[in-house]
Amino acid sequence: MKVSIIANHSEKSRLATERLKALIADTEIQLEEKKPDIVISIGGDGTLLSAFHRYAHMLDEIRFVGIHTGHLGFYTDWRDYELEELVESLLQDEGSSVSYPLLDVTIFFDDQKETQHFLALNECTIKRINRTMVADIFIKEEIFERFRGDGLSVATPTGSTGYNKSVGGAVLHPRVNALQMTQIASLNNRVYRSLGSPIIIANNEWITIDLQAADDYLLSVDQLNLPQSSITSIQYRIADERIHFTSYRHTHFWRRVKDAFIEESPERQGEA
CATH class of the missing domain: 3.40.50.10330 (Probable inorganic polyphosphate/atp-NAD kinase; domain 1)
Incomplete structure (x- = not known):
């Protein structure tokens, strides 16, 4: 060994x-x-x-x-x-071994030629540094809502006990092969109407977040902070890979x- x-x-x-x-x-x-x-x-x-x-x-x-x-x-x-x-x-x-699901994160940029790909064990969070964030949220290919607020967090079941829980998300058992999106301080008024509750997405679905153009986004993948200036959208799904523990x-x-x-x-x- x-x-x-x-x-x-x-x-x-x-x-x-x-x-x-x-x-x-x-x-x-x-x-x-x-x-x-x-x-x-x-x-x-x-x-x-x-x-x-x-x-x-x-x-x-x-x-x-x-x-x-x-x-x-x-x-x-x-x-x-x-x-x-x-x-x-x-x-x-x-x-x-025992295994846990992971989050597959793909980041798209405004030149449409380059993408970045990450795996997350806990969560991926997107925020704006200077202003509230505006984004259209799609589940699979269908528009679900337009969000406005501080940001969005998408978590794995094992990550559900971390930052996700602190912003009002549910705690999921790792055998639930799903991902969870939780809104961070969402605004609700006559213009912006969002669900306001965490949503749990099945493993055969995915979430796409289309972002309003801005140069002050901060993307976090687990403990990694990645400032982004030309990001246009992020796609989240359950990864094909899993982490294995003895x-x-x-x-x-x-x-x-x-x-x-x-x-x-x-x-x-x-x-x-």
Whole structure:
């Protein structure tokens, strides 16, 4: 087995990385950055997002493992004090995995000759920097509404617990192979009438956002911020690719939601 380790810059992550490498050195597991079988992220969800984008071109060939060294994350199933157990699980690996849907994002520009393509694990958000945003929204090829407001966020089911939730979107289980569009501070008056509610799109449909001409759009794909000056439209659909996680220990999704948003953690109880 070949593994790649990606860690953030915190002291706990540095120590966990050193310990993990020392444990791996005593086994037949090899460290390999270019073509790993498993990518291990050490840090939090942001670290795993970085690892995902680094290896997005190899999703059919690799699986991910998340070790969290801070607060509980949605993509991190192991703690930094469980490295011995993780290495033992790697040694007994049989290739099993659990997969999540991804968001396929295609960006079109005013010259109509060039496009940009991204995969998102969490969400893609489009806003204007200086003014409210105006856009026509199509579902498949049919106009659905004209939107005016601060922006729009399109999220995967796993991304539904992040920014999508903070702007009023629903939380979707990852087995729901769908995407969700949520409006950010929409305006409703006699000129602009929009639904105002999140909408969930089936995996055989897609969303196209045709944007009013402007030079101050800010597009975010997960944690990547991409200022755009000549963008004309964005198309969103469920990607053909999926992200795969090892299933040695995979926390039930609703347990993650409960731990993150409802149930007080033992650490916080101890602070009381």
